[in-house]
Amino acid sequence: MxxxxxxxxxxxxxxxxxxxxxxxxxxxxxxxxxxxxxxxxxxxxxxxxxxxxxxxxxxxxxxxxxxxxxxxxxxxxxxxFQAVEPLGGLCMTPIELRHDMEGSTGFRFDSAGESLGFATDLGRVPPVLIEAFTGVNMLAIESNYDVKMQLQSSRPNALKSRIMGGSGHLSNDECFAAVTRIFDRSQLRCGHVPSQIVLLHRSRQCNCPDLLRRQFERDPRFADRLTLAHQDQPTPWLRPVTRPTAPGEQLLLGWPTGAALR
Ligand SMILES: [Zn+2]
Missing domain, CATH: 3.60.15.10 (Ribonuclease Z/Hydroxyacylglutathione hydrolase-like)
Structure with a gap:
Protein backbone atom coordinates (compact mmCIF):
# COMPACT_ATOMS: atom_id res chain seq x y z
CA MET A 1 0.00 0.00 0.00
CA PHE A 81 -14.45 10.00 9.70
CA GLN A 82 -14.49 6.20 9.63
CA ALA A 83 -11.90 3.49 10.10
CA VAL A 84 -11.57 1.12 7.16
CA GLU A 85 -9.59 -2.03 6.36
CA PRO A 86 -7.79 -1.30 3.10
CA LEU A 87 -5.85 -4.57 3.32
CA GLY A 88 -6.68 -7.68 5.31
CA GLY A 89 -5.57 -7.11 8.89
CA LEU A 90 -4.69 -3.45 8.42
CA CYS A 91 -6.96 -0.87 10.04
CA MET A 92 -6.71 2.72 8.80
CA THR A 93 -8.26 5.60 10.73
CA PRO A 94 -8.49 8.97 8.91
CA ILE A 95 -7.99 12.32 10.66
CA GLU A 96 -9.27 15.54 9.11
CA LEU A 97 -6.60 18.28 8.88
CA ARG A 98 -6.52 21.92 7.84
CA HIS A 99 -4.58 22.66 4.67
CA ASP A 100 -5.37 25.35 2.11
CA MET A 101 -9.00 25.48 0.94
CA GLU A 102 -9.77 21.79 0.94
CA GLY A 103 -7.80 20.31 3.81
CA SER A 104 -5.82 17.10 3.92
CA THR A 105 -6.18 13.79 5.70
CA GLY A 106 -3.84 12.22 8.25
CA PHE A 107 -3.93 8.51 8.94
CA ARG A 108 -3.31 6.11 11.78
CA PHE A 109 -2.55 2.57 10.65
CA ASP A 110 -2.86 -0.40 13.01
CA SER A 111 -1.86 -3.96 12.25
CA ALA A 112 -0.96 -6.92 14.44
CA GLY A 113 -0.23 -4.75 17.47
CA GLU A 114 1.96 -2.28 15.58
CA SER A 115 0.90 1.20 14.54
CA LEU A 116 1.95 4.17 12.46
CA GLY A 117 0.74 7.76 12.59
CA PHE A 118 1.20 9.66 9.30
CA ALA A 119 0.39 13.34 8.81
CA THR A 120 1.65 15.81 6.25
CA ASP A 121 0.47 19.13 4.84
CA LEU A 122 -1.30 20.38 7.92
CA GLY A 123 -1.62 23.99 8.91
CA ARG A 124 -1.79 23.21 12.58
CA VAL A 125 -1.95 20.23 14.90
CA PRO A 126 -5.49 19.66 16.16
CA PRO A 127 -6.03 17.88 19.51
CA VAL A 128 -7.64 14.99 17.65
CA LEU A 129 -4.32 14.29 15.90
CA ILE A 130 -2.40 14.20 19.19
CA GLU A 131 -5.03 11.86 20.59
CA ALA A 132 -4.99 9.58 17.53
CA PHE A 133 -1.18 9.36 17.47
CA THR A 134 -0.79 8.74 21.20
CA GLY A 135 0.67 5.25 21.63
CA VAL A 136 1.76 4.66 18.02
CA ASN A 137 4.97 2.69 17.44
CA MET A 138 6.09 4.85 14.53
CA LEU A 139 5.45 8.47 13.83
CA ALA A 140 5.75 10.19 10.44
CA ILE A 141 4.94 13.90 10.51
CA GLU A 142 5.62 17.00 8.47
CA SER A 143 8.40 19.36 9.54
CA ASN A 144 8.28 21.76 6.62
CA TYR A 145 10.20 24.92 7.42
CA ASP A 146 12.36 26.88 9.80
CA VAL A 147 10.53 30.09 10.71
CA LYS A 148 13.59 32.33 10.36
CA MET A 149 14.55 30.85 7.00
CA GLN A 150 10.98 31.22 5.78
CA LEU A 151 10.80 34.87 6.81
CA GLN A 152 14.21 35.67 5.33
CA SER A 153 13.53 33.82 2.05
CA SER A 154 12.85 35.58 -1.24
CA ARG A 155 9.37 34.09 -1.42
CA PRO A 156 6.46 36.50 -1.95
CA ASN A 157 4.76 37.62 1.26
CA ALA A 158 1.47 36.09 0.13
CA LEU A 159 3.13 32.68 -0.13
CA LYS A 160 4.80 33.07 3.27
CA SER A 161 1.43 33.96 4.78
CA ARG A 162 -0.26 30.96 3.15
CA ILE A 163 2.38 28.59 4.49
CA MET A 164 2.60 30.07 7.99
CA GLY A 165 -0.99 31.15 8.52
CA GLY A 166 -2.40 28.02 10.16
CA SER A 167 -3.74 26.42 6.97
CA GLY A 168 -0.43 25.74 5.22
CA HIS A 169 2.43 23.71 6.62
CA LEU A 170 3.95 22.85 9.99
CA SER A 171 7.13 24.63 11.00
CA ASN A 172 9.96 22.76 12.72
CA ASP A 173 8.91 24.36 16.02
CA GLU A 174 5.29 23.26 15.61
CA CYS A 175 6.37 19.76 14.63
CA PHE A 176 8.76 19.53 17.58
CA ALA A 177 5.99 20.66 19.95
CA ALA A 178 3.59 18.07 18.49
CA VAL A 179 6.12 15.22 18.73
CA THR A 180 6.90 16.24 22.31
CA ARG A 181 3.20 16.14 23.23
CA ILE A 182 2.74 12.77 21.53
CA PHE A 183 5.74 11.32 23.38
CA ASP A 184 4.63 12.76 26.73
CA ARG A 185 1.10 11.43 26.36
CA SER A 186 2.31 8.07 25.07
CA GLN A 187 4.60 7.64 28.07
CA LEU A 188 1.87 8.57 30.50
CA ARG A 189 -0.92 6.62 28.94
CA CYS A 190 0.71 3.66 27.21
CA GLY A 191 4.09 3.24 28.90
CA HIS A 192 5.96 3.36 25.62
CA VAL A 193 6.89 5.92 22.99
CA PRO A 194 7.28 5.70 19.20
CA SER A 195 10.46 3.87 18.26
CA GLN A 196 10.80 5.84 15.01
CA ILE A 197 10.21 9.49 14.14
CA VAL A 198 10.20 10.31 10.42
CA LEU A 199 10.19 13.99 9.51
CA LEU A 200 8.34 14.52 6.23
CA HIS A 201 7.89 17.18 3.59
CA ARG A 202 10.97 19.24 4.40
CA SER A 203 11.29 22.40 2.35
CA ARG A 204 14.47 22.55 0.29
CA GLN A 205 14.50 26.32 0.33
CA CYS A 206 13.38 27.06 3.89
CA ASN A 207 14.73 24.21 5.95
CA CYS A 208 18.10 22.76 6.83
CA PRO A 209 18.70 19.14 7.84
CA ASP A 210 21.46 20.02 10.31
CA LEU A 211 19.33 22.67 11.97
CA LEU A 212 16.40 20.26 12.16
CA ARG A 213 18.49 17.46 13.65
CA ARG A 214 19.98 19.83 16.23
CA GLN A 215 16.51 21.02 17.21
CA PHE A 216 15.14 17.50 17.68
CA GLU A 217 18.26 16.22 19.40
CA ARG A 218 17.65 18.71 22.19
CA ASP A 219 15.25 16.06 23.53
CA PRO A 220 17.31 12.92 24.29
CA ARG A 221 14.27 10.74 23.60
CA PHE A 222 14.28 11.78 19.94
CA ALA A 223 17.98 11.64 19.10
CA ASP A 224 18.37 8.02 18.02
CA ARG A 225 14.84 7.66 16.67
CA LEU A 226 15.06 10.29 13.98
CA THR A 227 14.88 9.82 10.19
CA LEU A 228 14.69 12.73 7.78
CA ALA A 229 12.69 11.76 4.68
CA HIS A 230 14.00 12.99 1.31
CA GLN A 231 12.09 14.11 -1.75
CA ASP A 232 14.19 12.16 -4.21
CA GLN A 233 15.60 9.13 -2.44
CA PRO A 234 14.02 6.38 -0.39
CA THR A 235 14.75 6.01 3.30
CA PRO A 236 15.89 2.59 4.47
CA TRP A 237 13.15 0.27 5.65
CA LEU A 238 12.02 1.30 9.10
CA ARG A 239 10.43 -1.08 11.53
CA PRO A 240 9.07 -0.58 15.01
CA VAL A 241 11.71 -1.85 17.38
CA THR A 242 11.69 -2.63 21.05
CA ARG A 243 14.54 -0.73 22.67
CA PRO A 244 15.94 -0.55 26.13
CA THR A 245 14.76 2.68 27.66
CA ALA A 246 17.15 5.60 27.44
CA PRO A 247 18.41 7.36 30.57
CA GLY A 248 15.62 9.51 31.91
CA GLU A 249 12.89 7.54 30.19
CA GLN A 250 12.63 4.79 32.72
CA LEU A 251 11.59 7.13 35.47
CA LEU A 252 9.00 8.74 33.29
CA LEU A 253 7.79 5.41 32.04
CA GLY A 254 7.58 3.95 35.51
CA TRP A 255 6.02 6.89 37.19
CA PRO A 256 2.52 6.90 35.75
CA THR A 257 1.78 3.17 35.64
CA GLY A 258 4.25 1.49 37.97
CA ALA A 259 4.20 -1.51 35.65
CA ALA A 260 7.12 -0.37 33.57
CA LEU A 261 9.45 -0.36 36.58
CA ARG A 262 9.21 -4.12 37.02
ZN1 LIG B 1 2.53 18.90 -0.14
Missing amino acids: LVDVGLSPRATSAQLSSVGVELADVSSMCLTHLDGDHFQTGWRKVIVERQIKVFCSELNRRHLLNRDNHPLAPLVRAVD
Whole structure:
Protein backbone atom coordinates (compact mmCIF):
# COMPACT_ATOMS: atom_id res chain seq x y z
CA MET A 1 0.00 0.00 0.00
CA LEU A 2 1.30 3.46 -0.89
CA VAL A 3 0.59 6.67 0.99
CA ASP A 4 0.48 9.49 -1.59
CA VAL A 5 1.94 9.27 -5.08
CA GLY A 6 3.52 12.64 -5.83
CA LEU A 7 6.14 11.11 -8.13
CA SER A 8 5.26 9.71 -11.55
CA PRO A 9 4.52 5.99 -11.78
CA ARG A 10 7.85 5.50 -13.53
CA ALA A 11 9.85 7.37 -10.85
CA THR A 12 7.91 5.66 -8.07
CA SER A 13 8.51 2.28 -9.66
CA ALA A 14 12.27 2.95 -9.82
CA GLN A 15 12.40 4.02 -6.18
CA LEU A 16 10.31 1.05 -5.07
CA SER A 17 12.60 -1.32 -6.96
CA SER A 18 15.59 0.10 -5.14
CA VAL A 19 14.09 -1.08 -1.85
CA GLY A 20 12.92 -4.43 -3.19
CA VAL A 21 9.28 -3.71 -4.04
CA GLU A 22 7.70 -3.86 -7.48
CA LEU A 23 4.74 -1.86 -8.73
CA ALA A 24 2.91 -5.16 -9.18
CA ASP A 25 3.07 -5.56 -5.37
CA VAL A 26 0.97 -2.42 -4.86
CA SER A 27 -2.71 -3.23 -4.47
CA SER A 28 -3.94 -0.04 -2.81
CA MET A 29 -3.03 3.55 -1.97
CA CYS A 30 -4.36 6.21 0.36
CA LEU A 31 -4.15 9.90 -0.45
CA THR A 32 -3.75 12.75 2.00
CA HIS A 33 -5.00 15.21 -0.67
CA LEU A 34 -4.62 15.85 -4.38
CA ASP A 35 -2.00 18.61 -4.65
CA GLY A 36 0.47 17.79 -7.43
CA ASP A 37 3.21 16.83 -4.98
CA HIS A 38 0.89 14.16 -3.51
CA PHE A 39 -0.99 12.86 -6.54
CA GLN A 40 0.75 12.88 -9.90
CA THR A 41 -1.91 12.64 -12.59
CA GLY A 42 -0.06 9.89 -14.50
CA TRP A 43 -1.36 7.57 -11.80
CA ARG A 44 -4.95 7.79 -13.08
CA LYS A 45 -4.13 5.45 -15.94
CA VAL A 46 -1.99 3.09 -13.85
CA ILE A 47 -4.65 2.82 -11.13
CA VAL A 48 -7.19 1.64 -13.70
CA GLU A 49 -4.76 -0.65 -15.53
CA ARG A 50 -3.60 -2.29 -12.33
CA GLN A 51 -6.96 -2.08 -10.52
CA ILE A 52 -5.37 -0.36 -7.51
CA LYS A 53 -7.82 0.55 -4.75
CA VAL A 54 -7.70 4.21 -3.68
CA PHE A 55 -8.75 5.58 -0.28
CA CYS A 56 -9.23 9.33 0.21
CA SER A 57 -11.69 11.93 1.47
CA GLU A 58 -15.13 12.26 -0.13
CA LEU A 59 -14.15 15.66 -1.53
CA ASN A 60 -11.09 14.20 -3.21
CA ARG A 61 -13.09 11.20 -4.43
CA ARG A 62 -15.38 13.65 -6.23
CA HIS A 63 -12.38 15.48 -7.72
CA LEU A 64 -10.92 12.21 -8.97
CA LEU A 65 -14.22 11.11 -10.54
CA ASN A 66 -14.92 14.32 -12.38
CA ARG A 67 -17.46 12.75 -14.71
CA ASP A 68 -20.14 10.05 -14.65
CA ASN A 69 -19.09 6.46 -15.24
CA HIS A 70 -15.45 7.33 -14.67
CA PRO A 71 -13.31 4.18 -14.92
CA LEU A 72 -11.83 5.03 -11.50
CA ALA A 73 -15.28 4.98 -9.85
CA PRO A 74 -15.30 1.33 -8.70
CA LEU A 75 -11.78 1.71 -7.31
CA VAL A 76 -12.04 4.88 -5.21
CA ARG A 77 -13.51 4.79 -1.73
CA ALA A 78 -14.13 7.78 0.54
CA VAL A 79 -12.93 7.35 4.12
CA ASP A 80 -14.04 10.49 5.95
CA PHE A 81 -14.45 10.00 9.70
CA GLN A 82 -14.49 6.20 9.63
CA ALA A 83 -11.90 3.49 10.10
CA VAL A 84 -11.57 1.12 7.16
CA GLU A 85 -9.59 -2.03 6.36
CA PRO A 86 -7.79 -1.30 3.10
CA LEU A 87 -5.85 -4.57 3.32
CA GLY A 88 -6.68 -7.68 5.31
CA GLY A 89 -5.57 -7.11 8.89
CA LEU A 90 -4.69 -3.45 8.42
CA CYS A 91 -6.96 -0.87 10.04
CA MET A 92 -6.71 2.72 8.80
CA THR A 93 -8.26 5.60 10.73
CA PRO A 94 -8.49 8.97 8.91
CA ILE A 95 -7.99 12.32 10.66
CA GLU A 96 -9.27 15.54 9.11
CA LEU A 97 -6.60 18.28 8.88
CA ARG A 98 -6.52 21.92 7.84
CA HIS A 99 -4.58 22.66 4.67
CA ASP A 100 -5.37 25.35 2.11
CA MET A 101 -9.00 25.48 0.94
CA GLU A 102 -9.77 21.79 0.94
CA GLY A 103 -7.80 20.31 3.81
CA SER A 104 -5.82 17.10 3.92
CA THR A 105 -6.18 13.79 5.70
CA GLY A 106 -3.84 12.22 8.25
CA PHE A 107 -3.93 8.51 8.94
CA ARG A 108 -3.31 6.11 11.78
CA PHE A 109 -2.55 2.57 10.65
CA ASP A 110 -2.86 -0.40 13.01
CA SER A 111 -1.86 -3.96 12.25
CA ALA A 112 -0.96 -6.92 14.44
CA GLY A 113 -0.23 -4.75 17.47
CA GLU A 114 1.96 -2.28 15.58
CA SER A 115 0.90 1.20 14.54
CA LEU A 116 1.95 4.17 12.46
CA GLY A 117 0.74 7.76 12.59
CA PHE A 118 1.20 9.66 9.30
CA ALA A 119 0.39 13.34 8.81
CA THR A 120 1.65 15.81 6.25
CA ASP A 121 0.47 19.13 4.84
CA LEU A 122 -1.30 20.38 7.92
CA GLY A 123 -1.62 23.99 8.91
CA ARG A 124 -1.79 23.21 12.58
CA VAL A 125 -1.95 20.23 14.90
CA PRO A 126 -5.49 19.66 16.16
CA PRO A 127 -6.03 17.88 19.51
CA VAL A 128 -7.64 14.99 17.65
CA LEU A 129 -4.32 14.29 15.90
CA ILE A 130 -2.40 14.20 19.19
CA GLU A 131 -5.03 11.86 20.59
CA ALA A 132 -4.99 9.58 17.53
CA PHE A 133 -1.18 9.36 17.47
CA THR A 134 -0.79 8.74 21.20
CA GLY A 135 0.67 5.25 21.63
CA VAL A 136 1.76 4.66 18.02
CA ASN A 137 4.97 2.69 17.44
CA MET A 138 6.09 4.85 14.53
CA LEU A 139 5.45 8.47 13.83
CA ALA A 140 5.75 10.19 10.44
CA ILE A 141 4.94 13.90 10.51
CA GLU A 142 5.62 17.00 8.47
CA SER A 143 8.40 19.36 9.54
CA ASN A 144 8.28 21.76 6.62
CA TYR A 145 10.20 24.92 7.42
CA ASP A 146 12.36 26.88 9.80
CA VAL A 147 10.53 30.09 10.71
CA LYS A 148 13.59 32.33 10.36
CA MET A 149 14.55 30.85 7.00
CA GLN A 150 10.98 31.22 5.78
CA LEU A 151 10.80 34.87 6.81
CA GLN A 152 14.21 35.67 5.33
CA SER A 153 13.53 33.82 2.05
CA SER A 154 12.85 35.58 -1.24
CA ARG A 155 9.37 34.09 -1.42
CA PRO A 156 6.46 36.50 -1.95
CA ASN A 157 4.76 37.62 1.26
CA ALA A 158 1.47 36.09 0.13
CA LEU A 159 3.13 32.68 -0.13
CA LYS A 160 4.80 33.07 3.27
CA SER A 161 1.43 33.96 4.78
CA ARG A 162 -0.26 30.96 3.15
CA ILE A 163 2.38 28.59 4.49
CA MET A 164 2.60 30.07 7.99
CA GLY A 165 -0.99 31.15 8.52
CA GLY A 166 -2.40 28.02 10.16
CA SER A 167 -3.74 26.42 6.97
CA GLY A 168 -0.43 25.74 5.22
CA HIS A 169 2.43 23.71 6.62
CA LEU A 170 3.95 22.85 9.99
CA SER A 171 7.13 24.63 11.00
CA ASN A 172 9.96 22.76 12.72
CA ASP A 173 8.91 24.36 16.02
CA GLU A 174 5.29 23.26 15.61
CA CYS A 175 6.37 19.76 14.63
CA PHE A 176 8.76 19.53 17.58
CA ALA A 177 5.99 20.66 19.95
CA ALA A 178 3.59 18.07 18.49
CA VAL A 179 6.12 15.22 18.73
CA THR A 180 6.90 16.24 22.31
CA ARG A 181 3.20 16.14 23.23
CA ILE A 182 2.74 12.77 21.53
CA PHE A 183 5.74 11.32 23.38
CA ASP A 184 4.63 12.76 26.73
CA ARG A 185 1.10 11.43 26.36
CA SER A 186 2.31 8.07 25.07
CA GLN A 187 4.60 7.64 28.07
CA LEU A 188 1.87 8.57 30.50
CA ARG A 189 -0.92 6.62 28.94
CA CYS A 190 0.71 3.66 27.21
CA GLY A 191 4.09 3.24 28.90
CA HIS A 192 5.96 3.36 25.62
CA VAL A 193 6.89 5.92 22.99
CA PRO A 194 7.28 5.70 19.20
CA SER A 195 10.46 3.87 18.26
CA GLN A 196 10.80 5.84 15.01
CA ILE A 197 10.21 9.49 14.14
CA VAL A 198 10.20 10.31 10.42
CA LEU A 199 10.19 13.99 9.51
CA LEU A 200 8.34 14.52 6.23
CA HIS A 201 7.89 17.18 3.59
CA ARG A 202 10.97 19.24 4.40
CA SER A 203 11.29 22.40 2.35
CA ARG A 204 14.47 22.55 0.29
CA GLN A 205 14.50 26.32 0.33
CA CYS A 206 13.38 27.06 3.89
CA ASN A 207 14.73 24.21 5.95
CA CYS A 208 18.10 22.76 6.83
CA PRO A 209 18.70 19.14 7.84
CA ASP A 210 21.46 20.02 10.31
CA LEU A 211 19.33 22.67 11.97
CA LEU A 212 16.40 20.26 12.16
CA ARG A 213 18.49 17.46 13.65
CA ARG A 214 19.98 19.83 16.23
CA GLN A 215 16.51 21.02 17.21
CA PHE A 216 15.14 17.50 17.68
CA GLU A 217 18.26 16.22 19.40
CA ARG A 218 17.65 18.71 22.19
CA ASP A 219 15.25 16.06 23.53
CA PRO A 220 17.31 12.92 24.29
CA ARG A 221 14.27 10.74 23.60
CA PHE A 222 14.28 11.78 19.94
CA ALA A 223 17.98 11.64 19.10
CA ASP A 224 18.37 8.02 18.02
CA ARG A 225 14.84 7.66 16.67
CA LEU A 226 15.06 10.29 13.98
CA THR A 227 14.88 9.82 10.19
CA LEU A 228 14.69 12.73 7.78
CA ALA A 229 12.69 11.76 4.68
CA HIS A 230 14.00 12.99 1.31
CA GLN A 231 12.09 14.11 -1.75
CA ASP A 232 14.19 12.16 -4.21
CA GLN A 233 15.60 9.13 -2.44
CA PRO A 234 14.02 6.38 -0.39
CA THR A 235 14.75 6.01 3.30
CA PRO A 236 15.89 2.59 4.47
CA TRP A 237 13.15 0.27 5.65
CA LEU A 238 12.02 1.30 9.10
CA ARG A 239 10.43 -1.08 11.53
CA PRO A 240 9.07 -0.58 15.01
CA VAL A 241 11.71 -1.85 17.38
CA THR A 242 11.69 -2.63 21.05
CA ARG A 243 14.54 -0.73 22.67
CA PRO A 244 15.94 -0.55 26.13
CA THR A 245 14.76 2.68 27.66
CA ALA A 246 17.15 5.60 27.44
CA PRO A 247 18.41 7.36 30.57
CA GLY A 248 15.62 9.51 31.91
CA GLU A 249 12.89 7.54 30.19
CA GLN A 250 12.63 4.79 32.72
CA LEU A 251 11.59 7.13 35.47
CA LEU A 252 9.00 8.74 33.29
CA LEU A 253 7.79 5.41 32.04
CA GLY A 254 7.58 3.95 35.51
CA TRP A 255 6.02 6.89 37.19
CA PRO A 256 2.52 6.90 35.75
CA THR A 257 1.78 3.17 35.64
CA GLY A 258 4.25 1.49 37.97
CA ALA A 259 4.20 -1.51 35.65
CA ALA A 260 7.12 -0.37 33.57
CA LEU A 261 9.45 -0.36 36.58
CA ARG A 262 9.21 -4.12 37.02
ZN1 LIG B 1 2.53 18.90 -0.14
